[in-house]
Amino acid sequence: MSGLSAAVVQASGFLDLTGVLSNAILGGVVARNERFDPIGFATLAIISGLGGGLIRDTLLQHGTPIALTDPWYVITALIGATIAFLIPVEGRLWNAIFPWIDALALGTWAVAGATKTLSVGLGALPAVILGAVTAVGGGAVREVLLRQVPSVFGGNTLYATPALVASGLLVLLNRLGHPTVGLVVGTLGGAGFMLLSRWRQW
């Protein structure tokens, strides 16, 4: 993907880690609700924070997944687990900020996943799909492990559609020659779509 500058790739890496932290915290919150022990917190945080990226990198088959080669990924996931374990993230404040974290994490991951897929030379359709897989994959694996039907199939909160919006916008703007604009518009577009769908209760 010649249109991607080094700065954009670096920004994508930072977005990736931000998504790891927020999703690891979300995984830890689920672990608290399930009354898991510390190992359960760490496991759910790692699955939630690294699962989508591990699935993407395993499918891309361009070397060992970055979640294993770059130590900051596991460390960030464990920091998220520790935060969720130490701080009872619930109540009015949590309910007020949770949807915003959730939406931003979804947008950043979909965009990061689509960017990485394009960067190894795959086409638009796999980029859109693997962007969405990056965004919803970790959560879906967590739900399967906890014996829930993955919410990507529906339910009271939309996940898959905003993720497809985010990765779709990124791929489109990439093809139009605006990769950096795509990162911003894709992330905010996906996050905005998700907040709107939650607010309007689609």
Next chain:
Amino acid sequence: MSGLSAAVVQASGFLDLTGVLSNAILGGVVARNERFDPIGFATLAIISGLGGGLIRDTLLQHGTPIALTDPWYVITALIGATIAFLIPVEGRLWNAIFPWIDALALGTWAVAGATKTLSVGLGALPAVILGAVTAVGGGAVREVLLRQVPSVFGGNTLYATPALVASGLLVLLNRLGHPTVGLVVGTLGGAGFMLLSRWRQW
């Protein structure tokens, strides 16, 4: 696998896509029964149509899975989802042709998976197993996501045994020096065994 001519590899690719279409339609039918939205149709069609091949190619680790590099795989799966979404595939006609589609898809996929495993230089035992994984993998993942115990473990319809018959026949005839005969006999043998087991209610 020096015994495999280019024509056989090409035929195997065509069989692969035929299996994608029929299994994607089957995934869409399940999505209709579960009352999923269009994204759910597409997701189940992609999982059902591409899941087995993705698992096989990920395990083989010989480059990015063909389902991601060749755009026709995703397109074919989405065509299957669209067909199942637009046409209410049920009733007497569907019940009459469903077992035939199901059986042929199982046979073609088992044969395609075993062929690909042999072509990257692996032995007979992995080829038989990965042929069966190709054939039943997508359906098994779909069942796990929908919280069903995968029917490969038993139930009212045999899946794993006919798949093993198909991939086993292919590997045997390959070893005897008849790869093209193996494609035909494996596919029809597996499909026939499955139709017979359904008819006799094994």
Next chain:
Amino acid sequence: MSGLSAAVVQASGFLDLTGVLSNAILGGVVARNERFDPIGFATLAIISGLGGGLIRDTLLQHGTPIALTDPWYVITALIGATIAFLIPVEGRLWNAIFPWIDALALGTWAVAGATKTLSVGLGALPAVILGAVTAVGGGAVREVLLRQVPSVFGGNTLYATPALVASGLLVLLNRLGHPTVGLVVGTLGGAGFMLLSRWRQW
């Protein structure tokens, strides 16, 4: 991992196969309890015996998983399935030896998985995690397929903690320059911790 001699790698391979056999038998025992047919026995034995290693090797992305390239892995898993199918492994004798097999298999696998992760050049944290994934991965996949919440999240028997103890000890002693000591201490430390936790009903 320059500190690892050829003898240690070879010993690690032998431990790996011992774990395959014992876990395949455990998978077959579960298949008997679920009243599966022979294909179900073989499938559960392969998943239980090879699942953890397949996940590890797929994530490491250093070539086709050894469970597929070395025929002894599948053969050993099928021998385990046959033993469990032919011999009714239950009753007082089984209840007496089961915890010991279970604990030794867990320790050997965690140590083998961490060793392999270090040997491809990854760091301490991924080695500890992938060691534990090797040890508990196959059992977790088996539990998900049978619609149980994986016992790594808690329950009446500890699995994840002893596996982390085993892989942690191996990585620590490796870093201190004692890889061979690490293999023995890691295996026995993890197995001992698990037997202790079972005995004391932690």
